[in-house]
Amino acid sequence: MMAAATDEANTASSKDADFDRLFGELRESLGDENFRNFLVALRGGKPKTVKYHPEKCLHAELFDASNWSRWLDPRLSKVLEEWHRTGDLKQVDLDAAALDLQALAPGIFSFPCFTADFCRKILEEVKNYQRSGLPERPPNSMNNQGLVLNEIGLLPLFDELLSKVLSPLAARLFGDDNDRLLSLKGQKTIGNWGGSHLDKHHTFVVQYSAKDDTHLDMHIDECDITFNIGLSESETFQGNQLVFCGLYDADDHRKHQLTYRHVLGQCVVHCGKQRHGAVDIEEGERASLIIWTKSHAFRRSAEYRALYDLDRWKLGKADQICLSYSHDDDYEELMPDEMKFQMPTHLAEAAGTASSTDASGVPINRKRRREDSANGAEPSRE
Numbered sequence: 001m002m003a004a005a006t007d008e009a010n011t012a013s014s015k016d017a018d019f020d021r022l023f024g025e026l027r028e029s030l031g032d033e034n035f036r037n038f039l040v041a042l043r044g045g046k047p048k049t050v051k052y053h054p055e056k057c058l059h060a061e062l063f064d065a066s067n068w069s070r071w072l073d074p075r076l077s078k079v080l081e082e083w084h085r086t087g088d089l090k091q092v093d094l095d096a097a098a099l100d101l102q103a104l105a106p107g108i109f110s111f112p113c114f115t116a117d118f119c120r121k122i123l124e125e126v127k128n129y130q131r132s133g134l135p136e137r138p139p140n141s142m143n144n145q146g147l148v149l150n151e152i153g154l155l156p157l158f159d160e161l162l163s164k165v166l167s168p169l170a171a172r173l174f175g176d177d178n179d180r181l182l183s184l185k186g187q188k189t190i191g192n193w194g195g196s197h198l199d200k201h202h203t204f205v206v207q208y209s210a211k212d213d214t215h216l217d218m219h220i221d222e223c224d225i226t227f228n229i230g231l232s233e234s235e236t237f238q239g240n241q242l243v244f245c246g247l248y249d250a251d252d253h254r255k256h257q258l259t260y261r262h263v264l265g266q267c268v269v270h271c272g273k274q275r276h277g278a279v280d281i282e283e284g285e286r287a288s289l290i291i292w293t294k295s296h297a298f299r300r301s302a303e304y305r306a307l308y309d310l311d312r313w314k315l316g317k318a319d320q321i322c323l324s325y326s327h328d329d330d331y332e333e334l335m336p337d338e339m340k341f342q343m344p345t346h347l348a349e350a351a352g353t354a355s356s357t358d359a360s361g362v363p364i365n366r367k368r369r370r371e372d373s374a375n376g377a378e379p380s381r382e
């Protein structure tokens with residue numbers, strides 16, 4: 001009897017696993033949006049189409065994809081000029097002093113991306129949509145507050161921005177061996193994560209305030225490369241820094257690497273499989289524009305399967321700030337009761353032996369060195 005029950009349970013769980021695998025493969029080959037439409041169709045429904053643009057939108061110019069170049073920070077446009085003319089990736093000089101790219105930690109870089117005007121308009125558009133009463137859903141499985149921009153008519157704009165702006169950067173930082181830089185400004189790149197062949201994006205805005213999402217638990221992203229652009233003025237929020245820990249299966253994946261303070265228009269780019277989260281917001285509101293990008297070709301390769309195998313994932317040593325209440329089985333044991341399910345800023349500070357950035361996006365230790373040398377003092381050692 002016992003054996004039969006166990007066999008039955010085994011059969012059921014192996015059927016569940018088959019089902020999960022099948023659905024996973026289907027989702028992978030259809031892409032997220034078509035997969036969602038497929039599920040809606042299975043239930044006999046019609047995929048939802050939202051009539052927002054042009055009747056109800058605020059900034060019609062955002063919805064005209066041919067405007068894509070208008071929104072770029074001029075420092076980034078300049079670095080892409082030669083590549084646009086020749087198609088030669090080697091001409092994308094991320095080292096150019098004029099770009100002011102910051103190499104923050106291995107595989108984590110930031111650079112000026114969009115104009116303040118674009119950031120303001122995107123955020124105003126999001127708030128306008130949220131007031132409209134049109135259908136909404138959470139932007140991903142962990143953030144409640146925000147909006148999926150691809151679903152309100154902005155997909156063509158972000159398609160253009162992916163192919164004309166973000167793709168060459170991804171290729172140089174996370175692409176094939178032929179395209180990728182080995183290091184940049186003294187920081188190593190972390191190998192091929194499909195950056196040469198990005199073909200899909202999930203683009204959304206996340207919002208934090210005392211009212212709803214106050215922080216974001218540690219996680220990895222459902223994508224290969226993440227572009228995350230600050231939409232809020234530095235003076236409008238306190239706390240809520242982005243904290244990076246290690247790559248998902250590295251021995252140090254739960255060790256603090258970087259505390260990053262968002263800057264308006266500045267993009268922080270990282271591999272989706274880098275553990276990260278946002279600490280509690282202390283004052284005001286913050287919003288970020290997130291572009292999760294994927295390469296389906298890369299995901300089908302043996303190289304990807306060798307890189308990303310959840311069976312290899314293990315817990316291992318941890319800084320408290322890198323613990324995840326949604327994903328870590330030892331969270332209950334390692335996090336003291338009075339600190340559970342919060343992500344206070346001081347936890348990031350306590351772990352902040354690695355680098356941090358300040359309100360202008362400059363790594364603090366490097367800034368101190370610059371100031372010291374401007375004052376004629378001996379540069380401090382890292």
Ligand SMILES: O=C(O)CCC(=O)C(=O)O
Binds near residue numbers: 140206242
């Ligand atoms: O709050 C942020 O800037 C990061 C959000 C994030 O990591 C995500 O939505 O996946």
Ligand SMILES: [Fe+2]
Binds near residue numbers: 219220221276
């Ligand atoms: Fe994320």
